[in-house]
Amino acid sequence: MSAMPWHAADWVRLQARRQRDALPHALLLCGPAGLGKRVFAQRFVRGLLCARAQDGEACGQCRSCLLLDAGTHPDVVTLSFGLRKDGTPRTEIVIEQIRELSARLAMSSQFGGWQVALIDPADAMNAAAANALLKTLEEPAGQTLLVLLADAPWRLPQTIRSRCQRIEFTVPAVDEARTWLEGQGVAQAQVALDAALGNPGLALAWAQEGALERRIEVRRDLAALAAGRGQVTEMARRWLDDEAAQRLWFAAQAVADERRAQAVQAAAPLASTMDGEALAHWYDAANRTRDALRGPLRGDLLLLELLAQWR
Incomplete structure (x- = not known):
């Protein structure tokens, strides 16, 4: 999975914690949309579950990697907007979803390793859902990792934020962002960056659309x-x-x-x-x-x- 250059420092720190067997039970990946939080999360989870990972990078060929590619890995669950009874999508994550997630994480890993739950967007949890998640954060099961992704982390209760290891994604230096954009084939890289206030991922999407x-x-x-x-x-x-x-x-x-x-x-x-x-x-x-x-x-x-x- 392609890495973005401004992820390097956070990636090295997180991998160092993994090598010391000191990973937190919950990560909060936050910052403006367009900086690659989700790319970072997927890259890390793949490496964590891969049977033949090298320096935290997944091999892409083992059973775990193939199941992740197919979206059928039994030890990974992604929680996002569900559907109402009438079939329309919800605009928030509700307590029933968190209760189902907690019950799932209480069971043993099917592969005998890590269980990972990604909540995206975590800042879309309503108050009842956030309170329900708090119990899971306070009493984490062994080898269980919760990854919360939020564009607007201030919408999360302080009780949730304080129980997560926070990785803040910020706008990179202009030269680094422009070089990356030019490498993506954006002809008007600086104009796109100006429009996106320096956010390279947003600039790329806007240039393309x-x-x-x-x-x-x-x-x-x-x-x-x-x-x-x-x-x-x-x-x-x-x-x-x-x-x-x-x-x-x-x-x-x-x-x-x-x-x-x-x-x-x-x-x-x-x-x-x-x-x-x-x-x-x-x-x-x-x-x-x-x-x-x-x-x-x-x-x-x-x-x-x-x-x-x-x-």
């Missing part, structure tokens, strides 16, 4: 509204129909650039008549709107209100 063109369009839309052109209703509908949350990310980024330009009395790219304080308020509102899109409120009304404030 055409998000950089969407970023230009968002800035063009905001400049048009600032100049009194464009229709708010049409713009809100278009944003809602095509990656609204991503567009709001780009909008907030554009307004931050506008505020910085005003502060140094440079040519502001959006030519807004808002002052620095108003731009800061709109920046916060754009981020709140992006979060609110995940909730029950109507997205079209949220975007209409935000864009009307900008105009």
Whole structure:
């Protein structure tokens, strides 16, 4: 499994603990999406369970590796969003799932080695599920490893976080990220990194899916509204129909650039008549709107209100 260069230090530390037979019973892999937490977790679990691992790297050919490839390894369970009784996917991990997981981990390993449970996204557990998991964390079975993955670890209770060995994934140095992106075939590596605020995994995904063109369009839309052109209703509908949350990310980024330009009395790219304080308020509102899109409120009304404030 391909390693990302900014994983190296955490990988070495974790393997050193494994060699000392001092692995924790629970790991919390956390940090922004796009930094390879899940790649790291899968790579580590494969090496942990592999019968012929070398320096923590799985051989890819033993029985354990083949079962992992097929998704049928009996000592690995992945817990994520389940289905409701009507067949629709849940938006949170619930207590029944944690109880089933705890019962599974209470049984002996079928291969006589490690049992591994991955909870992803762990920050989607509701309060009851988190409380149920706490008992398993407090009374871990031997050779059982819980791996929690979270983009927003602050949503987890402190009681959960304090009982896990935390590995924090952070944005790497610009040169390292750009070199890696160029190695992935991204022609506009620096532009993609700027769009993703230095996050190389996010930059790669956005470069591949055409998000950089969407970023230009968002800035063009905001400049048009600032100049009194464009229709708010049409713009809100278009944003809602095509990656609204991503567009709001780009909008907030554009307004931050506008505020910085005003502060140094440079040519502001959006030519807004808002002052620095108003731009800061709109920046916060754009981020709140992006979060609110995940909730029950109507997205079209949220975007209409935000864009009307900008105009």
